[in-house]
Amino acid sequence: MIMENTNIKKKFKGLEIAMDNIRLEEQLIPKGFDISNMPYKPLDYFKKYGFKVSSLFPALYYKYNGIQSDKYIPASLYFYYITPYLVNMNLSLAYMDKNMYGRLFPKVRQPHTIVHNMNGRFYLPSGMEMQMEDCLKLLHELERFIIKPAIESGRGRDVKMINGHLFQPEIKEILSFYQSNYIIQDVVCQHEVMARLNSTSLNTCRLYTYRRVGTQEYILLGAAVRFGGNGSYRDNACTGGGLCKIYDSGEIDDTIYRFSSFDKGSLKEQKGLAHQCVPNYGKVIETCMSLHKSLPYLDLIGWDMAIGEDGEPVLIELNQYPDCEFIQIFNGPMFGEYTDELLERIQHHRTEIIAVAKRSFENGPKQYDYNFEIGKQYSI
Numbered sequence: 001m002i003m004e005n006t007n008i009k010k011k012f013k014g015l016e017i018a019m020d021n022i023r024l025e026e027q028l029i030p031k032g033f034d035i036s037n038m039p040y041k042p043l044d045y046f047k048k049y050g051f052k053v054s055s056l057f058p059a060l061y062y063k064y065n066g067i068q069s070d071k072y073i074p075a076s077l078y079f080y081y082i083t084p085y086l087v088n089m090n091l092s093l094a095y096m097d098k099n100m101y102g103r104l105f106p107k108v109r110q111p112h113t114i115v116h117n118m119n120g121r122f123y124l125p126s127g128m129e130m131q132m133e134d135c136l137k138l139l140h141e142l143e144r145f146i147i148k149p150a151i152e153s154g155r156g157r158d159v160k161m162i163n164g165h166l167f168q169p170e171i172k173e174i175l176s177f178y179q180s181n182y183i184i185q186d187v188v189c190q191h192e193v194m195a196r197l198n199s200t201s202l203n204t205c206r207l208y209t210y211r212r213v214g215t216q217e218y219i220l221l222g223a224a225v226r227f228g229g230n231g232s233y234r235d236n237a238c239t240g241g242g243l244c245k246i247y248d249s250g251e252i253d254d255t256i257y258r259f260s261s262f263d264k265g266s267l268k269e270q271k272g273l274a275h276q277c278v279p280n281y282g283k284v285i286e287t288c289m290s291l292h293k294s295l296p297y298l299d300l301i302g303w304d305m306a307i308g309e310d311g312e313p314v315l316i317e318l319n320q321y322p323d324c325e326f327i328q329i330f331n332g333p334m335f336g337e338y339t340d341e342l343l344e345r346i347q348h349h350r351t352e353i354i355a356v357a358k359r360s361f362e363n364g365p366k367q368y369d370y371n372f373e374i375g376k377q378y379s380i
Helices: 006-011 021-028 056-065 075-086 092-096 098-104 132-140 168-178 267-271 281-293 325-331 336-348 350-363 372-377
Strands: 113-118 121-123 144-149 160-163 182-185 204-211 218-227 242-245 300-307 313-319
Touching: 056 325, 075 300, 075 336, 075 350, 092 098, 098 113, 113 132, 121 132, 132 168, 144 168, 160 168, 204 281, 218 281, 218 325, 242 325, 281 300, 281 313, 336 350
Parallel strands: none
Antiparallel strands: 113 121, 113 182, 144 160, 144 182, 204 218, 204 300, 218 242, 300 313
């Protein structure tokens, strides 16, 4: 549901600028932060490509990271125009289904799957169908397992860790919550270096890979390590955890970024960690680039990769619509030096892009509950 902020509405009254209601208010602006003294004029940089974007966005990102630029991408422009252009949205649901990862990526290590639920039916990893009673017996014998939706589990949505030998009626009640299309997996044992960030969560690397438009050049736009808060089993920077930039060498930056706060933490001061490096980071990059080349319909992907105890990359999830806030908070403008060429191409395909996006969001996943009248306002 789109939330409305009275101060923001008042601030932008009279300006034909599409505001990112959900993202701006719930994600980027810390609660209680006064924006009354922030700049809000339309940026000339985007105007030349036919878009109205407020100067509030670069001002806010600058407060987070100290990187000054007019090329920060606001979420409405990103989801209405950029992702529909870079991602074939008609095919996205097939790639979003974690139950299909084993078939899509058979050569890449993934968490061991215990049970698939597809279209309400239970399957073993071998593909053999099983009855619910057999599934309940199997899960009863386990000390712990992870259960999550096969589609739309972004930001830890409905991801649960189940501990203990539960009785079958308890397990059945848990499964009934998910109804259909979910996956049950073993807990991943992560590398000790990654566990230092937070011992209770599976801490992952988020890598953004981009196939440059009109070429076969694959670019790593940026990467960060994500970890959960104390006691949490999810690596969610929105719920008490944090994220730190990863350099190409694999070294983890000391600065901890969090949503909903301009205050930044320090790995050294808060966790006693200094000069930490992601184990086998070169192979993590190589794996993501190789996987991206096997997905011709997606020019932009956000990869969530864990590191196994032995240092091997473990694919947790791919995101066809990776957020644009995380990367811009720790790395600056999302597309950096490639922003101009991307916006220029989008400018030439504006009408067809918005038509495709409207059909896809109206008929597809509901995780982006946008009003397309706002998208129209984005055009000059």
